[in-house]
Amino acid sequence: MKVVQCVPNFSEGRNLETVEKIVSVLRNQPGFQLLSVEPDASYNRTVVTLLGDPEAMMEPLLAMVGKAVELIDLNHHQGEHPRMGAVDVLPFVPIQNIKMKECVAYAKRLGQAIYERFSLPVFLYEEAASAEHRVNLADIRKGEFEGMKTKIQDHLWHPDFGKPEIHPTAGAVAVGARMPLIAYNINLNTDKKEIAQAIAKTIRHSSGGLRYIKAGAAEIKEKGIVQVTMNITNYQKNSIYRVFEMVKMEAARYGVSVLGSEIIGMVPLEALTQSMEYYLGLTDFSAEKVLEYHLIKKDE
Amino acid sequence: MKVVQCVPNFSEGRNLETVEKIVSVLRNQPGFQLLSVEPDASYNRTVVTLLGDPEAMMEPLLAMVGKAVELIDLNHHQGEHPRMGAVDVLPFVPIQNIKMKECVAYAKRLGQAIYERFSLPVFLYEEAASAEHRVNLADIRKGEFEGMKTKIQDHLWHPDFGKPEIHPTAGAVAVGARMPLIAYNINLNTDKKEIAQAIAKTIRHSSGGLRYIKAGAAEIKEKGIVQVTMNITNYQKNSIYRVFEMVKMEAARYGVSVLGSEIIGMVPLEALTQSMEYYLGLTDFSAEKVLEYHLIKKDE
Numbered sequence: 046m047k048v049v050q051c052v053p054n055f056s057e058g059r060n061l062e063t064v065e066k067i068v069s070v071l072r073n074q075p076g077f078q079l080l081s082v083e084p085d086a087s088y089n090r091t092v093v094t095l096l097g098d099p100e101a102m103m104e105p106l107l108a109m110v111g112k113a114v115e116l117i118d119l120n121h122h123q124g125e126h127p128r129m130g131a132v133d134v135l136p137f138v139p140i141q142n143i144k145m146k147e148c149v150a151y152a153k154r155l156g157q158a159i160y161e162r163f164s165l166p167v168f169l170y171e172e173a174a175s176a177e178h179r180v181n182l183a184d185i186r187k188g189e190f191e192g193m194k195t196k197i198q199d200h201l202w203h204p205d206f207g208k209p210e211i212h213p214t215a216g217a218v219a220v221g222a223r224m225p226l227i228a229y230n231i232n233l234n235t236d237k238k239e240i241a242q243a244i245a246k247t248i249r250h251s252s253g254g255l256r257y258i259k260a261g262a263a264e265i266k267e268k269g270i271v272q273v274t275m276n277i278t279n280y281q282k283n284s285i286y287r288v289f290e291m292v293k294m295e296a297a298r299y300g301v302s303v304l305g306s307e308i309i310g311m312v313p314l315e316a317l318t319q320s321m322e323y324y325l326g327l328t329d330f331s332a333e334k335v336l337e338y339h340l341i342k343k344d345e
Numbered sequence: 346m347k348v349v350q351c352v353p354n355f356s357e358g359r360n361l362e363t364v365e366k367i368v369s370v371l372r373n374q375p376g377f378q379l380l381s382v383e384p385d386a387s388y389n390r391t392v393v394t395l396l397g398d399p400e401a402m403m404e405p406l407l408a409m410v411g412k413a414v415e416l417i418d419l420n421h422h423q424g425e426h427p428r429m430g431a432v433d434v435l436p437f438v439p440i441q442n443i444k445m446k447e448c449v450a451y452a453k454r455l456g457q458a459i460y461e462r463f464s465l466p467v468f469l470y471e472e473a474a475s476a477e478h479r480v481n482l483a484d485i486r487k488g489e490f491e492g493m494k495t496k497i498q499d500h501l502w503h504p505d506f507g508k509p510e511i512h513p514t515a516g517a518v519a520v521g522a523r524m525p526l527i528a529y530n531i532n533l534n535t536d537k538k539e540i541a542q543a544i545a546k547t548i549r550h551s552s553g554g555l556r557y558i559k560a561g562a563a564e565i566k567e568k569g570i571v572q573v574t575m576n577i578t579n580y581q582k583n584s585i586y587r588v589f590e591m592v593k594m595e596a597a598r599y600g601v602s603v604l605g606s607e608i609i610g611m612v613p614l615e616a617l618t619q620s621m622e623y624y625l626g627l628t629d630f631s632a633e634k635v636l637e638y639h640l641i642k643k644d645e
Contacts, residue, residue: 048640050636078639080633080639081634096636096640140640141640225636232626285625286624289624303626304626305625305626305627305628306625306627307627307628307629307630308630308634311635311639312634312635312636313635313636314614314635314636314637317617317618317621317635318617320621320624320625321620321621324586324589324624325585325586325589325605325606325620326603326605326606327605327606327607327608328605328606328607329607330608332637333381334381334608334612335611335612335613335614335617336350336440336525336611336612336613336614337613337614337637337641338637339378339380339396339611340396340440340641340642341637341640341642342642
């Protein structure tokens with residue numbers, strides 16, 4: 046059986062009743078599992094993780110998009126995370142017995158159906174992108190919901206599906222296919238956002254830091270702290286431990302300590318074994334030393 | 346399907362041709378996987394890990410014991426690890442869809458067959474033990490091959506299967522059933538065995554240290570170092586990171602540093618997630634955040 050991970054992000058993380066209405070259409074469906082639902086109040090955003098047969102996901106995903114379009118109005122949305130739509134982003138990730146180009150095909154099918162059913166303009170991104178300048182999600186989303194009203198009229202930013210105008214309340218959505226990434230946040234013992242921003246700038250590839258790291262800053266108001274919020278887009282090349290230790294090292298410049306960290310969504314086993322190797326000085330360690338690795342379903 | 350882990354240890358870790366002759370009968374068998382074969386020259390011992398249906402393992406295990414009895418002579422065996430037999434110990438560990446008492450039944454069946462086929466006396470240990478004083482493997486093995494010649498005549502130490510006399514070249518074997526344990530060794534940057542011994546004494550439960558930790562000292566002559574060699578018998582109560590950090594802390598008393606560590610055999614996923622939580626200050630982390638955990642075969 047083909048297995049993908051699908052990680053829709055939608056723009057509601059405070060009203061948990063609304064969150065539940067949106068995800069309820071994904072519960073107890075045949076062919077895939079709803080692995081996690083992670084609402085974040087500061088981000089005002091929820092990350093959902095599905096695992097299973099992409100064919101089985103199609104209709105429930107459309108139902109989820111429909112619920113989000115119905116219940117979220119971006120004109121009244123504030124949060125720490127950049128966003129351009131009620132459903133902001135929806136990537137397919139190949140996990141088992143499936144190729145990237147099949148995930149691209151699923152992204153295109155879903156994107157087309159989203160426009161046809163909900164008149165929501167769709168951008169294809171990462172491996173599904175239709176042009177080089179539309180690969181990176183942050184480039185597509187730049188300007189966010191508010192700026193997208195005019196940006197989408199520029200022929201460079203016409204959507205892949207739909208007319209060059211945003212949905213009045215639900216904005217636009219990015220649908221794509223990509224390799225697994227790790228969404229990783231590190232909490233700092235300070236409320237000064239400029240410190241998190243300075244560290245993010247040092248860490249991220251776009252400003253000269255570590256390759257395969259995207260980083261920004263966010264305030265966690267309910268805790269009175271800030272965090273460096275990151276995506277590790279290739280965990281085989283840059284591990285969690287390295288990012289953690291580098292942020293700790295840079296934070297020391299400001300007399301700030303690291304309070305801890307959090308992984309949003311799922312983490313591949315290999316990313317754990319790399320960090321264990323580092324901290325425990327393990328030799329000859331790998332995912333194959335983990336008992337559960339050998340209990341995974343394999344094709345006959 | 347019932348899944349057990351079976352971890353036979355036999356007393357040859359230097360002659361790799363002999364090791365291969367002994368394990369070859371376990372390769373490519375239906376119903377179970379040969380996960381690892383780990384010969385250790387200093388210990389002069391090999392740890393084998395099997396995973397799968399215990400029923401399918403029975404005949405291949407007997408063939409392995411037969412090969413070890415044929416090829417290993419304990420009268421000419423030296424090594425850093427205590428041992429009493431050609432096959433020294435053979436535990437069954439319940440993993441999936443199987444109860445401990447069924448593992449005990451498999452241990453008894455195999456023990457009886459080992460005696461009947463090879464005239465090798467068998468002690469049942471841990472959950473399969475026939476008396477309280479025979480639960481702990483170290484108590485049974487005390488005196489090792491050389492001391493067992495007379496010890497076995499004592500009615501307290503008559504074997505569970507066989508006459509009260511050792512096999513002239515293959516000694517005796519302990520067969521049992523137990524919960525998963527982690528075999529974990531930490532290398533010290535010194536060749537002074539007394540330092541590893543002093544640290545082992547501080548760490549292990551029997552001398553007043555951490556509960557669920559067994560520890561001893563071993564010389565790794567080919568590297569000119571010593572190691573603290575441990576079993577973590579309940580990794581849910583005492584984690585790898587805690588043992589590692591405590592050994593590091595104690596080693597500092599002697600001006601000795603920790604070079605690294607190694608896990609022998611398999612490690613349960615949960616033991617990794619605990620250590621990751623500690624080192625990265627992770628919140629809400631567990632095995633369920635690991636993608637592969639959700640790909641494990643479950644019963645329908």
